[in-house]
Amino acid sequence: MATKKKKLSLGISVLLVVVVFESFVAAKTGLPDMQTTKDDNLIDFLPNQPEGVDFLQYSGYITVNEGKEIELFYYFAGATGDNPTSKPLILCFTGHEFPISSIASWGFQQYGPFRISDDGNQLTRNPHAWNQLANFIFVESPAGVGFSKAADPQFMMSVTRAIDIPYVYNFLFGWFERFPEFRNNDFYLAGQGSFGVSGPKLAQIILANNHMSNGTFINLKGLLIGNANFLLSPNADEQPETDYMWYYGMISDTAWSHPNCVIDPDVDDWDDDCMDFFMDKANMKQNFKYNIYQAQCPNVKPADVDPNSLYTGFYECFDYPVSLYLNTPSVQRSLHVESNGLYLWPTDPSGEYGTIPTFTATQANLLRFNWTVQSDWRPWFVNPLEVAGYAMTYKEGLTFATVRNSGSKVGLDQPERAFTIFKSFLDNTPLPSSPYFPFSS
Numbered sequence: 001m002a003t004k005k006k007k008l009s010l011g012i013s014v015l016l017v018v019v020v021f022e023s024f025v026a027a028k029t030g031l032p033d034m035q036t037t038k039d040d041n042l043i044d045f046l047p048n049q050p051e052g053v054d055f056l057q058y059s060g061y062i063t064v065n066e067g068k069e070i071e072l073f074y075y076f077a078g079a080t081g082d083n084p085t086s087k088p089l090i091l092c093f094t095g096h097e098f099p100i101s102s103i104a105s106w107g108f109q110q111y112g113p114f115r116i117s118d119d120g121n122q123l124t125r126n127p128h129a130w131n132q133l134a135n136f137i138f139v140e141s142p143a144g145v146g147f148s149k150a151a152d153p154q155f156m157m158s159v160t161r162a163i164d165i166p167y168v169y170n171f172l173f174g175w176f177e178r179f180p181e182f183r184n185n186d187f188y189l190a191g192q193g194s195f196g197v198s199g200p201k202l203a204q205i206i207l208a209n210n211h212m213s214n215g216t217f218i219n220l221k222g223l224l225i226g227n228a229n230f231l232l233s234p235n236a237d238e239q240p241e242t243d244y245m246w247y248y249g250m251i252s253d254t255a256w257s258h259p260n261c262v263i264d265p266d267v268d269d270w271d272d273d274c275m276d277f278f279m280d281k282a283n284m285k286q287n288f289k290y291n292i293y294q295a296q297c298p299n300v301k302p303a304d305v306d307p308n309s310l311y312t313g314f315y316e317c318f319d320y321p322v323s324l325y326l327n328t329p330s331v332q333r334s335l336h337v338e339s340n341g342l343y344l345w346p347t348d349p350s351g352e353y354g355t356i357p358t359f360t361a362t363q364a365n366l367l368r369f370n371w372t373v374q375s376d377w378r379p380w381f382v383n384p385l386e387v388a389g390y391a392m393t394y395k396e397g398l399t400f401a402t403v404r405n406s407g408s409k410v411g412l413d414q415p416e417r418a419f420t421i422f423k424s425f426l427d428n429t430p431l432p433s434s435p436y437f438p439f440s441s
């Protein structure tokens with residue numbers, strides 16, 4: 001069988017889950033940190049930020065456990081325009097199993113108010129910034145990711161442990177103590193990758209606490225998950241990803257049909273032999289991290305910049321300016337970072353292929369929910385003459401959308417399409433159709 005080189009755009013999975021919850025008044029004992037005030041967290045300016053910044057910025061730490069050894073770091077970018085505090089509030093944290101710095105990746109690389117110049121020195125306004133529509137809290141979790149820290153090094157090292165989600169809830173509780181004016185806002189969770197697991201877990205905790213007694217109620221409206229990795233079965237992702245690579249002409253027929261690589265998603269783990277085979281023959285890691293058409297920066301590796309980097313893969317060119325800027329001492333001072341000796345890195349530290357699922361893998365996971373299709377696969381549009389991606393909606397309240405001609409970093413590759421998705425998500429309206437494509441609505 002001949003390999004097929006499809007030159008169609010690479011779709012990626014952006015998943016929207018819109019869930020509307022009933023209202024309850026509830027309580028939860030928090031961990032107010034009386035020493036730090038909101039004013040302490042105010043950012044006067046970030047080095048080399050552009051003129052005319054018309055939104056509030058705060059950053060600092062919130063203690064999340066009784067023993068006070070874990071402090072999660074956040075960066076808040078307030079909404080622009082009139083009445084910013086009346087706009088929704090989004091808590092963004094990326095990761096869990098495979099944590100990523102949300103401040104670096106979502107904040108300063110993709111959806112936040114600023115973009116960083118290639119030399120890592122200058123900030124410019126992001127014309128598609130999501131804080132035009134909402135207030136953003138980017139939080140680093142767990143401790144050990146980005147600027148979040150723990151007194152006990154054991155907590156710092158355990159970046160892949162699964163017990164940190166209640167800490168994110170405690171973070172939120174502490175944050176509302178510091179910013180009570182946002183308590184009643186429409187509230188959403190956003191993230192990517194294994195946030196497909198941690199996001200719903202946090203939503204569950206919020207809802208359980210909302211129901212429990214009276215006090216703090218969090219007006220949770222929905223979740224937005226990019227590149228959703230649900231980790232439903234041991235390996236529901238792998239066969240669709242292998243097939244995907246074969247369809248794109250990235251692996252040979254031999255690799256595709258290699259017996260070690262035929263996987264029963266409910267039973268098998270990636271066979272080590274298969275993994276080796278792929279690494280050797282398909283150059284998989286290099287080709288397939290964020291975008292199969294992305295050039296690499298083979299001369300710059302994380303270890304060259306940061307000897308303590310946990311990340312072993314290749315350096316993505318677009319990570320370089322973000323790392324440079326956020327690791328500048330004057331920037332960290334402006335952000336109120338208490339240096340923890342960690343080097344902030346916008347990339348998934350595990351460097352594993354499976355952490356960036358193909359959209360086909362996300363689809364395969366969704367099928368396992370056995371949900372009912374309400375509106376089937378259809379194209380959606382920003383420019384009415386050009387398909388921006390495809391979308392489908394389940395009756396259960398979930399919309400699955402792909403973005404054409406984009407790698408995993410949709411905010412970098414297709415910022416206008418990403419913004420359109422975010423707007424539809426907040427408005428709870430279908431993605432735009434086109435009069436030129438009657439079948440699209």
Ligand SMILES: *[C@@H]1O[C@H](CO)[C@@H](O)[C@H](O)[C@H]1NC(C)=O
Binds near residue numbers: 213214
């Ligand atoms: C809520 O608090 C009020 C006063 O603090 C109390 O009277 C009431 O019983 C509480 N309700 C519940 C459900 O705990």
Ligand SMILES: *[C@@H]1O[C@H](CO)[C@@H](O)[C@H](O)[C@H]1NC(C)=O
Binds near residue numbers: 368369370
């Ligand atoms: C979906 O349907 C299959 C086949 O009937 C079943 O084995 C599986 O348990 C169902 N999954 C869920 C989440 O209900």
